[in-house]
Amino acid sequence: MKRLRQFAYSEPATLDEAVAALASGGEDARVLAGGTDLIVDMKTERLPTSAVVNIKKIPGLTGIDDLGEATRIGALTKVTAIEGSQLVQQRHPALVDAASVLASPPVRALATIGGNVGRASPASDLGPALIVSAASARIRGTMGEREELVEGLYVGPGQTSLTCSDIITDFIIPSPPVGFGSGHVKLGKRGGGTDIAMAGTSASVVIEDGVVRDCKIALASLGPIPFRAPTAEAALSGQAPTEETLGAAAEAAAEDASPIGDVRASASYRATLARVLTLRALRAAVASSGGWVVA
Amino acid sequence: MTFRIDTTINGDRTVIDVDPTLTLLEVLREQLLLSGTKEGCGVGECGTCVVLCDGEPIASCLVLAGDAAGCSIETIEGLADSGELSDVQRAFVRTGALQCGFCTPAMVLTATALLREDAAPDAEEVKKALGGILCRCGAYPKILEAVLEVSGEGA
Numbered sequence: 001m002k003r004l005r006q007f008a009y010s011e012p013a014t015l016d017e018a019v020a021a022l023a024s025g026g027e028d029a030r031v032l033a034g035g036t037d038l039i040v041d042m043k044t045e046r047l048p049t050s051a052v053v054n055i056k057k058i059p060g061l062t063g064i065d066d067l068g069e070a071t072r073i074g075a076l077t078k079v080t081a082i083e084g085s086q087l088v089q090q091r092h093p094a095l096v097d098a099a100s101v102l103a104s105p106p107v108r109a110l111a112t113i114g115g116n117v118g119r120a121s122p123a124s125d126l127g128p129a130l131i132v133s134a135a136s137a138r139i140r141g142t143m144g145e146r147e148e149l150v151e152g153l154y155v156g157p158g159q160t161s162l163t164c165s166d167i168i169t170d171f172i173i174p175s176p177p178v179g180f181g182s183g184h185v186k187l188g189k190r191g192g193g194t195d196i197a198m199a200g201t202s203a204s205v206v207i208e209d210g211v212v213r214d215c216k217i218a219l220a221s222l223g224p225i226p227f228r229a230p231t232a233e234a235a236l237s238g239q240a241p242t243e244e245t246l247g248a249a250a251e252a253a254a255e256d257a258s259p260i261g262d263v264r265a266s267a268s269y270r271a272t273l274a275r276v277l278t279l280r281a282l283r284a285a286v287a288s289s290g291g292w293v294v295a
Numbered sequence: 296m297t298f299r300i301d302t303t304i305n306g307d308r309t310v311i312d313v314d315p316t317l318t319l320l321e322v323l324r325e326q327l328l329l330s331g332t333k334e335g336c337g338v339g340e341c342g343t344c345v346v347l348c349d350g351e352p353i354a355s356c357l358v359l360a361g362d363a364a365g366c367s368i369e370t371i372e373g374l375a376d377s378g379e380l381s382d383v384q385r386a387f388v389r390t391g392a393l394q395c396g397f398c399t400p401a402m403v404l405t406a407t408a409l410l411r412e413d414a415a416p417d418a419e420e421v422k423k424a425l426g427g428i429l430c431r432c433g434a435y436p437k438i439l440e441a442v443l444e445v446s447g448e449g450a
Contacts, residue, residue, distance in 0.1 A: 104427025
């Protein structure tokens with residue numbers, strides 16, 4: 001494998017120093033979090049890189065905290081920590097499902113949640129799970145701090161609305177109401193996990209009195225970014241969760257998807273996966289809400 | 296430009312000046328001459344470059360040298376430091392759990408990390424833990440057999 005090209009390397013001790021280093025480094029300065037995407041993109045020269053700003057020496061960017069109304073996950077929290085978190089499992093099961101199928105164990109031990117979102121891969125595993133969990137990202141930049149829905153960060157393949165000097169510091173995920181459930185399902189060439197998704201889907205539901213009051217469905221590897229499937233969500237909202245209504249929503253998800261064909265799967269196979277995986281994700285979401293699907 | 300890192304390699308404190316554009320894998324193999332760790336794909340897909348970082352298997356081809364600072368790194372060379380093979384290594388030899396041997400250091404280290412966490416993993420747990428490492432010879436059945444031989448479950 002090729003060596004990395006030369007770049008300026010820094011390990012700022014504070015967020016302000018890091019933002020300043022990125023601002024002065026220009027548009028080819030990169031934030032280094034887990035490195036499992038950045039180092040690959042540098043080796044394959046997909047991303048021209050003049051400077052690497054390693055933010056791992058900055059305190060306070062890791063950890064999973066119960067804030068009562070919400071769960072806070074630091075941007076540098078490792079995927080393995082999310083996979084093993086009881087709190088996240090209890091509150092945001094889709095996120096644990098997604099973390100447990102992201103790449104392979106020796107990559108999950110390095111990869112971070114902030115890096116996964118910032119990389120904005122259309123095939124992101126955590127992206128759709130965060131979207132159906134209504135997660136926001138807290139961002140520090142030259143203009144100070146702001147909070148944005150994860151859903152709104154994705155602009156295009158590998159592109160976010162973040163500027164070159166913005167750093168995601170943590171994620172805030174609202175604590176779900178009673179009757180909430182969520183799940184994530186993915187299919188890659190090497191089975192459930194390990195590989196990049198041919199398709200991935202997350203779903204969340206809030207079930208009240210046997211009826212789906214709220215439903216979110218998000219798709220990955222089925223369009224240029226991780227995105228919501230509005231027709232599918234509308235098809236299920238207000239319905240009792242039966243095999244028939246879940247199936248209708250899954251059919252609609254295939255319509256919402258706009259997959260391309262590539263080395264991993266053809267467009268038509270991906271459209272089929274959109275339906276099948278959405279159905280499975282919905283079943284998982286209903287089951288984790290404590291409800292059951294009526295046959 | 297070089298960068299000084301203070302790290303522990305196979306139990307020995309190691310303070311070295313590294314080029315920050317090198318990966319941990321390159322520093323281990325080329326600067327410290329610990330060539331037991333192998334480079335396969337170089338992009339985190341094959342798992343051949345696994346070393347243990349604070350006890351946890353990581354893909355060393357994706358780690359910049361600077362991030363090894365403050366860590367305790369174990370490579371395959373560390374397992375038989377005393378001249379005696381470890382239990383896992385002996386089981387691999389007994390079972391013949393390899394053909395070309397290229398993935399073996401990563402398999403042995405990953406199995407060692409698993410067995411430290413859980414003395415008696417079952418076949419599914421072993422497969423899950425080793426799932427990130429490709430063996431192009433297809434020695435998986437023997438590798439599984441070797442790890443289960445050391446596991447309390449396999450006894």
